[in-house]
Amino acid sequence: MLIVMQAQASSEQIDRVLETVRRMGLTPHPLPGPTRTAIGVTGNTAAVDRRPLEMLPGVEELIRVTKPFKLASREMKPHDTAFRVGPNQGARIGPGSFTLIAGPCSVESRDLILGVAEAMTQRGVKLMRAGAFKPRTSPYAFQGMGEEGLRILEEARAATGIGIVTELMDTQDAQAVAQVADMIQIGARNMQNFALLKCVARLNKPVLLKRGLAATLEEWLMAAEYILSGPNYNVALCERGVRTFSDHSRNTLDLSVIPPLKAVSHLPVLVDPSHGTGKRAFVPAMARAALAAGADGLLIEVHPHPEKALSDGPQSIDYQEFDALLESLRKLAPHLGVELT
Amino acid sequence: MLIVMQAQASSEQIDRVLETVRRMGLTPHPLPGPTRTAIGVTGNTAAVDRRPLEMLPGVEELIRVTKPFKLASREMKPHDTAFRVGPNQGARIGPGSFTLIAGPCSVESRDLILGVAEAMTQRGVKLMRAGAFKPRTSPYAFQGMGEEGLRILEEARAATGIGIVTELMDTQDAQAVAQVADMIQIGARNMQNFALLKCVARLNKPVLLKRGLAATLEEWLMAAEYILSGPNYNVALCERGVRTFSDHSRNTLDLSVIPPLKAVSHLPVLVDPSHGTGKRAFVPAMARAALAAGADGLLIEVHPHPEKALSDGPQSIDYQEFDALLESLRKLAPHLGVELT
Amino acid sequence: MLIVMQAQASSEQIDRVLETVRRMGLTPHPLPGPTRTAIGVTGNTAAVDRRPLEMLPGVEELIRVTKPFKLASREMKPHDTAFRVGPNQGARIGPGSFTLIAGPCSVESRDLILGVAEAMTQRGVKLMRAGAFKPRTSPYAFQGMGEEGLRILEEARAATGIGIVTELMDTQDAQAVAQVADMIQIGARNMQNFALLKCVARLNKPVLLKRGLAATLEEWLMAAEYILSGPNYNVALCERGVRTFSDHSRNTLDLSVIPPLKAVSHLPVLVDPSHGTGKRAFVPAMARAALAAGADGLLIEVHPHPEKALSDGPQSIDYQEFDALLESLRKLAPHLGVELT
Amino acid sequence: MLIVMQAQASSEQIDRVLETVRRMGLTPHPLPGPTRTAIGVTGNTAAVDRRPLEMLPGVEELIRVTKPFKLASREMKPHDTAFRVGPNQGARIGPGSFTLIAGPCSVESRDLILGVAEAMTQRGVKLMRAGAFKPRTSPYAFQGMGEEGLRILEEARAATGIGIVTELMDTQDAQAVAQVADMIQIGARNMQNFALLKCVARLNKPVLLKRGLAATLEEWLMAAEYILSGPNYNVALCERGVRTFSDHSRNTLDLSVIPPLKAVSHLPVLVDPSHGTGKRAFVPAMARAALAAGADGLLIEVHPHPEKALSDGPQSIDYQEFDALLESLRKLAPHLGVELT
Structure with missing residues (x-):
C-alpha cells in the first residue's frame, strides 16, 4: 500500500504515520517526492486495514499497489531511481x-x-x-x-x-x-x-x-x-x-x-x-x-x-x-x- | 565444395568447369569475386570426387566447405550479399x-x-x-x-x-x-x-x-x-x-x-x-x-x-x-x- | 457456441436448427450424444446472435464455449473421441x-x-x-x-x-x-x-x-x-x-x-x-x-x-x-x- | 582419474596408494567393488602426473575419466549407488x-x-x-x-x-x-x-x-x-x-x-x-x-x-x-x- 501525504503535511504528521504503520506490525518506507512525501507500506501478507491510517491528519490518499512487487514498482515510486x-x-x-x-x-x-x-x-x-x-x-x-x-x-x-x-x-x-x-x-x-x-x-x-x-x-x-x-x-x-x-x-x-x-x-x-x-x-x-x-x-x-x-x-x-x-x-x-x- | 579459379582463368575454362560439375550430377554456382571467380558446388550427399575437377585447366584450388550450409556460408562467399x-x-x-x-x-x-x-x-x-x-x-x-x-x-x-x-x-x-x-x-x-x-x-x-x-x-x-x-x-x-x-x-x-x-x-x-x-x-x-x-x-x-x-x-x-x-x-x-x- | 437439443427433439427439429445456422453464414456440427444431440456452431468471428436460435422448437439451451478452440474442447464435446x-x-x-x-x-x-x-x-x-x-x-x-x-x-x-x-x-x-x-x-x-x-x-x-x-x-x-x-x-x-x-x-x-x-x-x-x-x-x-x-x-x-x-x-x-x-x-x-x- | 587395483591387492598396498595420492595434494576416494577396489582421484585442475602412481605395487591400471563430472560418473563407479x-x-x-x-x-x-x-x-x-x-x-x-x-x-x-x-x-x-x-x-x-x-x-x-x-x-x-x-x-x-x-x-x-x-x-x-x-x-x-x-x-x-x-x-x-x-x-x-x- 502507498500512503500519499498532503503537500503541506508536517514532519510531525509524517512521523505519526510512520509510527502507526510500525505499531500495525508493518514496515513504512518514506519516499520523498518533488511536491509531497509518500510512504510505502510493506510486510503485510493480507490486505492492510485502511481505517487506522486514512483518518490520520496529513494523509491525502491510500493507494493499493497491484503488482506483487511493491517497492520495486512505479506504482509506489514513479520516479527513476539513481x-x-x-x-x-x-x-x-x-x-x-x-x-x-x-x-x-x-x-x-x-x-x-x-x-x-x-x-x-x-x-x-x-x-x-x-x-x-x-x-x-x-x-x-x-x-x-x-x-x-x-x-x-x-x-x-x-x-x-x-x-x-x-x-x-x-x-x-x-x-x-x-x-x-x-x-x-x-x-x-x-x-x-x-x-x-x-x-x-x-x-x-x-x-x-x-x-x-x-x-x-x-x-x-x-x-x-x-x-x-x-x-x-x-x-x-x-x-x-x-x-x-x-x-x-x-x-x-x-x-x-x-x-x-x-x-x-x-x-x-x-x-x-x-x-x-x-x-x-x-x-x-x-x-x-x-x-x-x-x-x-x-x-x-x-x-x-x-x-x-x-x-x-x-x-x-x-x-x-x-x-x-x-x-x-x-x-x-x-x-x-x-x-x- | 568451392572451386577457386585462377585469377587469369578464361571464360572458356570457367565454362568447362561448370559443365564438368553438371555432368557429375551436381549444381555449379558461379560466384564472381573482385579478383577471381569461384564456383560453389552443391547437390552432393557425400564427399565430391575431386579428381575430375582438380586437373581441369584454370582451377587453382578445391576447398571443402565445413558448414552444413554451403551457399549461405562465408566459407563459400566471403563478401556480404547486397x-x-x-x-x-x-x-x-x-x-x-x-x-x-x-x-x-x-x-x-x-x-x-x-x-x-x-x-x-x-x-x-x-x-x-x-x-x-x-x-x-x-x-x-x-x-x-x-x-x-x-x-x-x-x-x-x-x-x-x-x-x-x-x-x-x-x-x-x-x-x-x-x-x-x-x-x-x-x-x-x-x-x-x-x-x-x-x-x-x-x-x-x-x-x-x-x-x-x-x-x-x-x-x-x-x-x-x-x-x-x-x-x-x-x-x-x-x-x-x-x-x-x-x-x-x-x-x-x-x-x-x-x-x-x-x-x-x-x-x-x-x-x-x-x-x-x-x-x-x-x-x-x-x-x-x-x-x-x-x-x-x-x-x-x-x-x-x-x-x-x-x-x-x-x-x-x-x-x-x-x-x-x-x-x-x-x-x-x-x-x-x-x-x- | 453449443446448441443443446431437448432429449426428445425430432430429426426435423434438428434439421431446422442446422439449416438456420447455415443461413446465418455459420457452420453447424451435429454431435450426437448418448441421451441427446448437441450442435456445435463455428465460423463466427464475433458473438453469435442467439435470438434466431433459442426460439427454435426442440432447442434446450445455448452454451457459450469459452475456450478459443471450440470443436476440440470438452466444453463442446465432453466425451472422448475414438x-x-x-x-x-x-x-x-x-x-x-x-x-x-x-x-x-x-x-x-x-x-x-x-x-x-x-x-x-x-x-x-x-x-x-x-x-x-x-x-x-x-x-x-x-x-x-x-x-x-x-x-x-x-x-x-x-x-x-x-x-x-x-x-x-x-x-x-x-x-x-x-x-x-x-x-x-x-x-x-x-x-x-x-x-x-x-x-x-x-x-x-x-x-x-x-x-x-x-x-x-x-x-x-x-x-x-x-x-x-x-x-x-x-x-x-x-x-x-x-x-x-x-x-x-x-x-x-x-x-x-x-x-x-x-x-x-x-x-x-x-x-x-x-x-x-x-x-x-x-x-x-x-x-x-x-x-x-x-x-x-x-x-x-x-x-x-x-x-x-x-x-x-x-x-x-x-x-x-x-x-x-x-x-x-x-x-x-x-x-x-x-x-x- | 581412476586407479584400478589388482584383484589380490593387499590393504597395505591400497593404503599406500591413498597416501601417495594425498601427498600429491589430491583427494583419494576408495570405491570397493565386487571383485576389486578402485580409487577415484579428484582435486586436480590439470592432468594428474601418472608416474608416481602407476609404479606402486598392487596398481593394475590408471584410467582417465573423460566426463567433467568424475565421482558422479559411471566411468569411475559403474555400479548403481544405493x-x-x-x-x-x-x-x-x-x-x-x-x-x-x-x-x-x-x-x-x-x-x-x-x-x-x-x-x-x-x-x-x-x-x-x-x-x-x-x-x-x-x-x-x-x-x-x-x-x-x-x-x-x-x-x-x-x-x-x-x-x-x-x-x-x-x-x-x-x-x-x-x-x-x-x-x-x-x-x-x-x-x-x-x-x-x-x-x-x-x-x-x-x-x-x-x-x-x-x-x-x-x-x-x-x-x-x-x-x-x-x-x-x-x-x-x-x-x-x-x-x-x-x-x-x-x-x-x-x-x-x-x-x-x-x-x-x-x-x-x-x-x-x-x-x-x-x-x-x-x-x-x-x-x-x-x-x-x-x-x-x-x-x-x-x-x-x-x-x-x-x-x-x-x-x-x-x-x-x-x-x-x-x-x-x-x-x-x-x-x-x-x-x-
Whole structure:
C-alpha cells in the first residue's frame, strides 16, 4: 500500500504515520517526492486495514499497489531511481548516465588487479568489477582467491580511487565483502538465494542484482524486493543472458527485457554483454545495442590478456577492443540522451 | 565444395568447369569475386570426387566447405550479399544500408493500403509490408483478403512506386503472389515448410525469410540454403523473436543472433521489432537496438490507427511514433556507418 | 457456441436448427450424444446472435464455449473421441486402446517396406508408419522417394492388410497421398502450415497432427481446430518432443502435456518416443512412461537394421528391442485400463 | 582419474596408494567393488602426473575419466549407488526400490506435522518431507516456521519413527538442520549455490539435490560432484520440472532426463510430480509415468486439506488421492522390477 501525504503535511504528521504503520506490525518506507512525501507500506501478507491510517491528519490518499512487487514498482515510486557509488560517491548509476563497470572476471593476482585499476581509471571508468569469490560449475575449477583477493581489491581501490564491484556468494562472508566492496554483486545463480538476499538487504551497500538464468521479469523484481524491503534502496538490476534453446551464444542476451522493466519499475538496469554472449567478438555490438535499448550501463569483462585469463577469457575484450568500444559508445550516447561515465 | 579459379582463368575454362560439375550430377554456382571467380558446388550427399575437377585447366584450388550450409556460408562467399528490390530497383538491402520495410500487418482495405503507401513514400520509405494471405492461430480469425488483397497491393505499387513485400503461404498461390510482390516473405511458422522453400527457390524474386519460433542459427541458414540452392541468391533473413520462457513480451527478440549470423554468413539480416515485442510501446527502443546491433534494416508494423487494426494492432505504431523513430534512427545511423533508406 | 437439443427433439427439429445456422453464414456440427444431440456452431468471428436460435422448437439451451478452440474442447464435446483407421477399419484410436503405429522413418526401398509390413503384421501391429515425402533440415539430404514411395506403401498395404500412416508436406500432393494413406500425418514443422491444415480438413481421412517444436497446448489445439472445422473430426494429436534448453536428448519429450490435454480436449493423444528422445537406448523407457502418463498410443520408429537407415537410424529400435518393448507394454497395459493393439 | 587395483591387492598396498595420492595434494576416494577396489582421484585442475602412481605395487591400471563430472560418473563407479536413510536406516534409496518421500510443502503447525507423520507411517511411507525454511518468491509470503519448525519435525520423528527430509537454505543453519534431518534437501533455486553445496558436502547426511530450473544434465551432475567430492557419497537427484515456453503446467516435468542420467551416472533419481505439474489433478498420472520411466522414487506433496495449505496447496494431493495413487503404483511396480517402499 502507498500512503500519499498532503503537500503541506508536517514532519510531525509524517512521523505519526510512520509510527502507526510500525505499531500495525508493518514496515513504512518514506519516499520523498518533488511536491509531497509518500510512504510505502510493506510486510503485510493480507490486505492492510485502511481505517487506522486514512483518518490520520496529513494523509491525502491510500493507494493499493497491484503488482506483487511493491517497492520495486512505479506504482509506489514513479520516479527513476539513481544513486551514487564508490569512493567519494564518484560514480552515478541511474537514468541520464550510462555507467561502465569494467574489469576482469576474477581477481587472479595483485599485478593484474592493480594494472587494470590503473588502466580503467586512466580511461575515466569509475567502477571496476572482479570477483574474489567465484561461482564455478565445477568443484575442480579455480574458485577465486577469497580473502586474499579482497585484500588486493582494497589495495587497488586505495591506489587509484576506483570503486569496487565484487560478488558475495555466502552469508558468512558478508562482513568481509562489505568492508571492501562499494557495490555488492549477487550472481545469476544466486538470484533466488533468499538467505543471501535477506543478508544484503541489511547491509548499507548498493547491490547489483543479476538476472537468474531462467527468471521472469516478475521473479527478478521480486528478488529485488527482498533487498529493497530490508530496507536497502540502492539496487541496480543486471541483464546477463537467459537460458533458451539457442546455441549460437553462451546465453541469450535478452535486451528486450529493458523496455518492459522500465515500464513497471524505477530501478536502473545494466547489461552484461560478456556473459550474455560468451564470445569476445560479439561483445561490442551487443554493448552498443544495450545502450540503444535504454540500458543505464554495462558490466563488462576487460582483461589485458584474455587468452591468459583464469576464467571467462573467451568472453573478455582487451584494452584495444575496449578503447574502440568506448569511442563508439561516446558517439552514440548524446543521441540517446545519456552521458557516458 | 568451392572451386577457386585462377585469377587469369578464361571464360572458356570457367565454362568447362561448370559443365564438368553438371555432368557429375551436381549444381555449379558461379560466384564472381573482385579478383577471381569461384564456383560453389552443391547437390552432393557425400564427399565430391575431386579428381575430375582438380586437373581441369584454370582451377587453382578445391576447398571443402565445413558448414552444413554451403551457399549461405562465408566459407563459400566471403563478401556480404547486397541486392536491389522493388520497382526500378529502388531499394537496396545489404550492409551499408539500413532499409525500412514498413506498413500494416494485413491488407485490410483499399483505402488503408493506398493511404499507407502514400504516407510511407512521403517519408522516403521504399518498401511496404502488408499481408494478403495471413497465417492466423485461429481458423475463426480474419484470414486476409487473399487475391483481392493482391489486387490492392498492385494498385498501391502502381500509384506510388513503392515496392511490395508480402507473404506466400501455399505453393498453389506462388504465381499469383510473385506477380505482385517485389519481395516474397516466408513467415516464421513456415520457415521449415520445405515444399514452400523449394517453390520460392525457383521464383525469380528476392525472399525475406523469417526465423522460426524455435529455430537455431544453423536451422535458419539451412532453410535459406533451400532457397539459395534453387538457385535464388537474393535472400534476406529476418529475426522476429523466438519462443522462450520469458513472458514480458510476445516473443523474445533475439538481437544477439546478429553478430554470430554475420560471422558465419554473408546474408543480410533484418529485424522485426513489432512481432519481436508484441507491444507498441517497446518497438522504438528495440528498433534502435537492432540498428546498433548491426542489423541491415527493419520490418516494422505501421498503421494509421493501430487501435482499429484487424490484426496486430497492439504491436503497430502510428505515423507520429514512426516519425519520431525515423528521426532517432537518422541521428544514430551515421555513427554506425550505415545509411537509412 | 453449443446448441443443446431437448432429449426428445425430432430429426426435423434438428434439421431446422442446422439449416438456420447455415443461413446465418455459420457452420453447424451435429454431435450426437448418448441421451441427446448437441450442435456445435463455428465460423463466427464475433458473438453469435442467439435470438434466431433459442426460439427454435426442440432447442434446450445455448452454451457459450469459452475456450478459443471450440470443436476440440470438452466444453463442446465432453466425451472422448475414438475412431477406426485402416483397411476394414482394423485399428482403433482412442481411450481404452493403446495403439501402436510402427515402422521406419522413411520409405527407403520396396524390400524394406514389404519386410517391415510383414514383420509388424505378425506382431499384431495394425498401422505402419513410413514417409514417402520427408521434411529434412538440409536441402542436400535424402528427400524421400516421393510418388514411387507411395506406390510401395500401396503394395505393402495390399500384401498384408496393414494400415498406412504417412506424411503430407505440400497441398499439391494431397490427392496422391490421400489415395494411399489410411491416416495422414502432419509433421511438427508444418503444425502451423495453415494452408496444409485447411487442405486436410477437406479430405475424408483421419489425421495425425504432431505438436510443433515450440507449440503451446492452446496453439496445438487451435491447429487441430483448423482440421476439425473442415469438418474432419478424426484427428489424433501426437507429442514428439519440444525445443528447450535441455541438451541431453534431441528434443524434450513433454509427457506432462498429456493430463492437461485430456482435461480440456476429447481428442486422442499419441506419443512419439523416437523423435522425442532421438536416441534408441532411451526409447523403451519413454514408451512405457507414455503409456503410464495416459497416452492413447505410440508412433514409433522400428527398422530391421537401424545402423543402415537412410534417416533417423540413431533413434530407431530393431525388431528384438521392439519385441522386448511389446512384452513390457503388454504387462503394464491391463493395470492402466487399456488394451494394447 | 581412476586407479584400478589388482584383484589380490593387499590393504597395505591400497593404503599406500591413498597416501601417495594425498601427498600429491589430491583427494583419494576408495570405491570397493565386487571383485576389486578402485580409487577415484579428484582435486586436480590439470592432468594428474601418472608416474608416481602407476609404479606402486598392487596398481593394475590408471584410467582417465573423460566426463567433467568424475565421482558422479559411471566411468569411475559403474555400479548403481544405493544407500539407507532415516531412523534405524529404515528407508532405502536406490535401484530396485521405488521410495516415497511424502508430506506437506511446509511445516505449518505441530498438529499438521504429527498428523501427517502418523498417516504416512500407517501407509508404510518411511520418509516425510516438510520444509521449516521455505524459499518463497515474495519476501511478503510465509517464510516457514524456521527453528520452531525443526522442533516439530524432531517431535514427529520421535513419535512415529518416520525419517525427515527437509530443506537447508543458508550455510548458517547447517548444524541446526542437520541435527533434525535424516536427509537434507537442496532446493532447485539453490542447485548452484556453491557455498551451500560445499557446506552439505562436509555434513554426514544424505542429500537430495533438486534440479535447477534451467540446469542441463551436466550442470546438475557437476552440482552433485561438489557434494560427492566433500566427500559425501550419499546423494540422490530429484527432477522437479524445468522452465520452458510451455504454459500448460507450472514447470515442464522432464521425465526424459531419467534414461540419459542413468546412462552416465550411478546416482539414484527421484521425481517430484507436485512441483513438476503444479496442479493436483495431474500429479497421479505423472507419478506413474515417473515409475515407468525408471525413476527410483517420488518426492510428493500430500496434505490432509490442500485447500487450507499455507503454500503449494494447488499441487498437493489429499489422503484419498494418495491412497489411490499408492494402489496403482503397487500394481505397476512388480512389472517394472522394483519394490514400492
